[in-house]
Structures are given as C-alpha cells and as structure tokens.
Amino acid sequence: MKKDIALRLTPQEASNEKYYKDIVAKKMKVHPDKITAIRVRKRSIDARQRQVMVQLHLEAFANAPAPEKEFVTFEYQNVSDKPEVIVVGAGPGGLFAALRLVELGFKPIVLERGKDVNERKKDIALLNRNNPVDPESNYAFGEGGAGTFSDGKLYTRSTKRGDFNKVLHVLHFHGAQDDILVDSHPHIGTDRLPGVIKKMRESIITAGGEVLFNATVTDLVIEDSSVKGLVLKDGTNIKAKAVVLATGHSARDVYTMLDNRAIELEAKTWAMGVRVEHPQELIDQIQYHSPDGRGEYLPAASYNFSCQVQERGVYSFCMCPGGFIVPAMTGENEMVVNGMSPSKRNSPYANSGMVVEVRPEDIPDEFRKQGVLAGLAYQKEVERLCYINGGKNLIAPAQRLTDFVDSRLSFDLPPTSYVPGTIASPLHFVLPYGISNRLQEGFKQFGKWANGFLDPEAIILGTESRTSSPLRIPRDPLSLQHVHIGGCSLVVKVPVMLEELPLRPLMERSVPMQLLGCWESSCIRKITSVLFSIFWWSSGGMTIKQSLVKWRDESILVRMKSNISVRLNLNDLCKLNIENDNLRCLIFWKQLVDAMPPFVIPFLSSLKFRHDDGCGC
Ligand SMILES: Cc1cc2nc3c(=O)[nH]c(=O)nc-3n(C[C@H](O)[C@H](O)[C@H](O)COP(=O)(O)OP(=O)(O)OC[C@H]3O[C@@H](n4cnc5c(N)ncnc54)[C@H](O)[C@@H]3O)c2cc1C
Numbered sequence: 306m307k308k309d310i311a312l313r314l315t316p317q318e319a320s321n322e323k324y325y326k327d328i329v330a331k332k333m334k335v336h337p338d339k340i341t342a343i344r345v346r347k348r349s350i351d352a353r354q355r356q357v358m359v360q361l362h363l364e365a366f367a368n369a370p371a372p373e374k375e376f377v378t379f380e381y382q383n384v385s386d387k388p389e390v391i392v393v394g395a396g397p398g399g400l401f402a403a404l405r406l407v408e409l410g411f412k413p414i415v416l417e418r419g420k421d422v423n424e425r426k427k428d429i430a431l432l433n434r435n436n437p438v439d440p441e442s443n444y445a446f447g448e449g450g451a452g453t454f455s456d457g458k459l460y461t462r463s464t465k466r467g468d469f470n471k472v473l474h475v476l477h478f479h480g481a482q483d484d485i486l487v488d489s490h491p492h493i494g495t496d497r498l499p500g501v502i503k504k505m506r507e508s509i510i511t512a513g514g515e516v517l518f519n520a521t522v523t524d525l526v527i528e529d530s531s532v533k534g535l536v537l538k539d540g541t542n543i544k545a546k547a548v549v550l551a552t553g554h555s556a557r558d559v560y561t562m563l564d565n566r567a568i569e570l571e572a573k574t575w576a577m578g579v580r581v582e583h584p585q586e587l588i589d590q591i592q593y594h595s596p597d598g599r600g601e602y603l604p605a606a607s608y609n610f611s612c613q614v615q616e617r618g619v620y621s622f623c624m625c626p627g628g629f630i631v632p633a634m635t636g637e638n639e640m641v642v643n644g645m646s647p648s649k650r651n652s653p654y655a656n657s658g659m660v661v662e663v664r665p666e667d668i669p670d671e672f673r674k675q676g677v678l679a680g681l682a683y684q685k686e687v688e689r690l691c692y693i694n695g696g697k698n699l700i701a702p703a704q705r706l707t708d709f710v711d712s713r714l715s716f717d718l719p720p721t722s723y724v725p726g727t728i729a730s731p732l733h734f735v736l737p738y739g740i741s742n743r744l745q746e747g748f749k750q751f752g753k754w755a756n757g758f759l760d761p762e763a764i765i766l767g768t769e770s771r772t773s774s775p776l777r778i779p780r781d782p783l784s785l786q787h788v789h790i791g792g793c794s795l796v797v798k799v800p801v802m803l804e805e806l807p808l809r810p811l812m813e814r815s816v817p818m819q820l821l822g823c824w825e826s827s828c829i830r831k832i833t834s835v836l837f838s839i840f841w842w843s844s845g846g847m848t849i850k851q852s853l854v855k856w857r858d859e860s861i862l863v864r865m866k867s868n869i870s871v872r873l874n875l876n877d878l879c880k881l882n883i884e885n886d887n888l889r890c891l892i893f894w895k896q897l898v899d900a901m902p903p904f905v906i907p908f909l910s911s912l913k914f915r916h917d918d919g920c921g922c
Contacts, residue, residue: 312361316602319359335367342371349489377474384412385513391545396450399551400505413514418521419447422499433724435699444633445555449502456625456646457493479504494648531791554774555635570677576772578660579765580642588655605650610751619747622658630723632699640691654722658769661743680775691767694730702730706763719762
C-alpha cells in the first residue's frame with residue numbers, strides 16, 4: 306500500500322523519522338511495524354508564525370516492500386558525426402545549451418575563455434589573497450561561469466523559459482545532492498558545484514562534443530547577415546554554421562564587439578547597490594522569532610525584502626545564509642562583490658545583495674554618448690568609484706549599515722567574511738545619489754519589517770553591480786535567433802524602457818550653503834579638513850605620500866556651488882606621515898571625525914564636489 310501524506314511538524318519532530326512514523330502509521334491505519342518506507346517528496350519551512358513549522362509531503366509504503374527509489378536519468382546520444390554548433394561560454398547557460406544540443410542531435414563545441422574548474426580554483430585562491438584579477442580567470446570567468454563559486458541557489462519556479470524541474474534533475478544526475486529535488490528552496494553549495502560542473506563537461510565530451518578552454522572569442526565572422534564563423538584571441542578562425550552566445554553579463558568585451566559590428570543591442574533595466582552582511586545568528590533570531598536562534602533542527606535563516614522607493618524597486622538579491630562575500634570583479638580598476646555559500650551554509654555570516662532598480666533613463670547624461678553601451682559605462686564607473694574608495698586593490702569600501710542609513714562615516718568596521726579585507730568609506734556618498742538615497746530608505750523600511758535588521762554590527766560593502774546585464778541582445782521569439790543575424794542564438798535576456806527622465810549627474814550633490822555661511826570660523830576650519838579628506842578620498846588617485854608631494858606648503862581651495870570657497874591648511878596633514886595606502890582612510894578619518902562637531906555630519910552628504918582623478922579641485 307502506498308499513500309501520500311502531508312504533515313506539519315515542529316523542526317524537531319520533522320527531523321526524526323521515528324517520531325512521524327507513528328503518525329504516518331495512524332494515517333494509514335496500520336501498525337508502525339508494517340511501514341516499509343517513508344520518503345520525503347517536498348519539504349518547506351513556514352516561519353510566518355512565532356512557532357516555526359516544517360511542512361513535509363511524504364510518500365509512505367506499508368505491508369509490502371517499497372519499490373526502488375527512482376531518479377530521473379539522462380542518456381546522451383553519440384553526436385560525434387553530427388552537425389556542429391559552437392557554444393561560446395561554459396557558464397550555466399552554455400553548459401545547459403550544450404547538453405540540449407546533444408539531446409537534439411547536434412555536436413556542441415564549447416569555447417570557454419577561462420580555465421577548467423580545477424585550474425580555476427587556484428586563481429580564485431590567489432584572488433582571495435588579494436592578488437591582481439586575472440581578466441580570463443576569476444569569480445565570473447572559467448568553467449561553470451559565475452555559477453561555480455556561487456551559492457548554487459535554485460529558487461526560480463518560473464516556467465517562462467522551460468521546465469525548471471528538468472534543470473534540477475540534470476543537476477542531480479550530474480552529482481548534486483538528493484535534497485535539491487525535495488526542498489522548496491534548494492541550493493547546491495560552492496563546495497559541491499565544481500564536481501557537478503565537471504560531470505556536465507564529461508557528459509558533453511562522452512557524447513562526442515568538445516569543450517575547449519583558454520579560448521576567448523573576440524569576433525564574429527558575418528556574411529550576408531549570417532554568422533559564418535568566429536575569431537579567437539590568438540587569431541584562430543573557426544568556421545561555424547550556428548553559434549550560441551552564452552557569455553554572461555560580465556563579458557563587456559563581447560557587448561562592445563557586437564556594438565562595434567553594428568549588431569543590434571537593447572538597453573534594459575538592471576540593478577546596483579551594495580552587499581550587506583549580518584551575523585547569521587542575528588538573522589536566525591529575527592527570522593525564527595527566537596532569542597535562541599535556529600537551534601539544532603533548522604537551517605541558517607534567509608530573508609527576502611523588497612519595496613518601492615521613489616518609483617524604483619529596492620530589494621534583497623541573492624541572499625546567502627551562512628555564506629561568504631567574494632570579490633567578483635573581472636578586470637582592473639573594478640570593485641565588485643557578490644556572495645556564495647557552502648552546501649552546509651555554516652559560516653557565521655549572512656550576506657545579501659541590496660540593490661536598486663536602474664532603468665535606462667536613470668543613466669546620467671555623461672554616459673549617454675556611449676549609446677546602447679551607456680549602462681555598461683555607468684556600471685563600470687560605479688565599480689571604479691568603489692575601487693578608488695576601497696584599497697585600490699581587492700580591499701572593499703565598507704560602512705556599518707547603521708552609519709550608511711544615517712549618512713555617517715564609520716569609525717571602525719565590524720568583522721566580515723570578505724577575505725581580501727575592507728576599508729571604512731562613506732558609501733552613502735560614494736554611490737550615485739539615486740542609488741544611495743533609495744537604499745537608505747529601503748533599509749529603513751526593512752528595519753521596520755524585521756526588528757533588529759538595522760544592527761550596528763551589520764556591514765555593507767560596495768558594490769553589488771553585476772546583478773544582471775544593462776543590455777540584452779534581442780532575439781526573434783520564434784526562431785530564438787538574433788533579430789537580424791541568422792545562425793546566432795543568444796542565451797541572454799530581459800526587457801527595455803527608454804523614456805526621458807532627467808536624473809542628477811553622478812556624484813553631484815546640492816549644498817545648503819546658507820548654512821555653511823553662518824558657521825563660526827573655528828567650525829569652518831574643522832569642516833574644511835573633513836571636506837578635504839572627502840575630496841582627497843573620493844578623488845582616489847593618490848596615496849597620502851603622493852598628495853603631500855603635490856600639495857605640501859599649499860592650501861587647497863574647495864570651491865562650493867554658490868561661489869563660497871573654503872581654504873584648507875595642510876600643516877596638520879603633513880604631520881600625519883602615513884605611507885600605507887590601505888590604512889590612509891581609516892586613520893585619517895578617525896583623526897578628523899574625532900575633531901569634528903557632531904552636527905557637521907549630516908551636512909557631509911549634501912556637499913558638492915567633483916570626482917576628478919588627481920587633485921583637480
Ligand atoms: C558569487 C556569485 C554567486 C551567485 N549565486 C547565485 C545563486 O546562488 N543562484 C543563482 O541562480 N545565481 C547565482 N549567481 C548568478 C549566476 O551565477 C549567473 O546568473 C549565471 O552564472 C549566469 O549564467 P550564464 O551562463 O548566462 O553566464 P556566466 O555564468 O557569466 O557564464 C559565461 C561564461 O562565458 C565565458 N565567456 C565570456 N566571454 C567569453 C568569450 N569572449 N569567449 C569565450 N568565453 C567567454 C565566461 O568565462 C563564463 O564562463 C551568482 C553569481 C556570482 C558571481
């Protein structure tokens with residue numbers, strides 16, 4: 306006899322099959338000894354009420370042996386002599402496309418700019434030791450793409466692009482844990498993903514496909530509006546009748562190449578912001594409504610917030626319970642963070658992107674001359690600002706969450722999972738106003754919904770900019786090929802809006818100058834030192850040593866919006882004699898902020914100055 310049974314149990318009860326076996330037996334009207342197997346088909350946690358409950362959907366067998374547990378398997382046909390299709394990129398999109406091509410009777414040839422997953426791990430380890438970013442091998446590029454060193458969250462239940470269940474079964478078939486077929490919020494974990502990805506590659510190769518590494522595609526060969534081939538970085542030409550571009554949101558060179566070749570692209574909405582991190586224990590306490598946290602039987606808690614601020618969405622993105630913040634930049638002069646978790650989600654930290662929707666019309670005018678690439682240029686500029694306000698390496702600019710919300714600088718920073726390190730930075734000021742201001746409001750709202758979320762031990766790091774691409778490559782809905790270029794199918798997505806709506810230019814703030822004008826001169830002196838330090842910090846192009854060489858025995862004139870100028874005396878600065886670039890902001894801020902009257906702080910975020918490199922004040 307087989308019966309499907311739904312149970313609602315406490316976490317402790319749900320963890321103990323012996324306990325619920327009796328309940329199942331009662332429901333099946335048999336003695337517990339007659340139960341031959343109980344299998345969990347679906348599991349979810351309901352934390353809406355004070356008492357957290359676990360919902361189990363079970364399949365129970367009694368009186369006769371239970372049939373073997375069956376999993377979906379895949380048999381990939383031999384395609385070695387079938388027509389070839391080039392797949393560019395071995396990220397999740399490329400790997401799934403290649404397996405699908407095998408199913409459809411084509412021979413996939415996957416070209417990947419990065420290294421195989423084992424070699425890639427070594428580059429990731431170097432990155433975490435603050436070595437320079439290898440533009441071909443990093444958290445986004447290499448086998449498995451941005452999906453390898455990720456949380457491996459598989460939360461989507463959208464059927465817009467096909468059967469999400471099949472994706473789960475393919476991943477399970479290639480080594481992902483059984484739980485992903487059962488949990489309502491499944492995740493694989495970064496420790497297990499490389500093994501899964503390796504097996505997917507093996508399936509492609511065993512079926513007769515090919516996977517080539519260190520193969521960066523730099524150009525397309527197009528004749529008569531049809532793709533005829535590809536050019537690799539080393540000059541190799543590859544003939545191709547059909548190409549699947551699955552190069553992901555970080556392949557800016559690919560978008561640029563397509564734009565240079567006048568291939569139609571479309572601007573689209575994306576999102577940028579910061580990554581916020583709390584102690585996991587605090588999130589457990591908040592989400593499970595208990596001062597004891599998650600206890601023995603519940604997983605690390607997650608959250609999901611979203612609200613509207615000034616007509617734009619502000620939301621949590623890619624929340625990683627028990628995870629780590631990682632450096633996800635792909636090139637020089639970029640500061641990008643993201644989050645990942647191991648399968649057990651057992652780090653003491655909970656991180657999440659907190660981002661603001663950016664529409665094409667929100668892009669400041671100065672980037673618009675770049676046409677359809679304006680979003681990329683704006684995204685890049687925000688990453689550059691975070692880079693120069695960080696350690697000008699992989700050290701991330703950071704701020705206490707509560708200080709960010711109050712537009713205050715952080716004197717010091719709480720511990721974080723981000724291994725390369727953090728440096729105190731006024732992110733409320735560094736980020737474009739449209740983003741920082743909305744984030745501040747969003748955080749306040751989330752703090753109201755989740756009492757304790759606005760905790761001084763929470764930290765934010767800049768910047769979470771690669772939520773998706775600011776561009777999409779338009780496809781014909783029927784043929785799925787590019788709208789104009791035949792033979793080129795693109796694994797890229799999302800919609801567009803292009804209304805005109807003036808936004809403040811990046812990094813400009815208006816000044817309540819009348820207030821500045823009536824401050825006493827002793828105050829002005831202190832304020833000007835702070836102004837200088839912000840200016841110097843935000844200009845970002847100098848170490849202290851360099852700036853002293855440039856500005857020794859001089860005063861600096863900061864010209865304000867309404868023609869009031871403030872002159873800075875540099876004598877005090879000269880005494881500092883700090884040569885360590887990475888310590889400069891922290892030490893300097895401590896000294897300045899100590900000397901500053903508290904009422905000055907709210908005005909700092911409303912000051913206007915330009916973000917030129919060097920000392921162009
Ligand atoms: C740290 C981190 C954590 C994440 N966590 C999650 C998560 O938990 N759940 C989730 O759903 N999503 C997560 N994401 C996002 C997810 O990884 C991406 O949405 C997904 O990887 C996109 O897949 P893709 O194949 O389209 O692109 P990508 O993964 O970006 O793959 C593109 C591939 O193309 C290659 N490539 C690019 N240009 C070229 C070229 N010119 N020539 C040859 N090869 C090229 C790249 O090297 C890369 O391997 C995370 C991302 C990061 C960075």
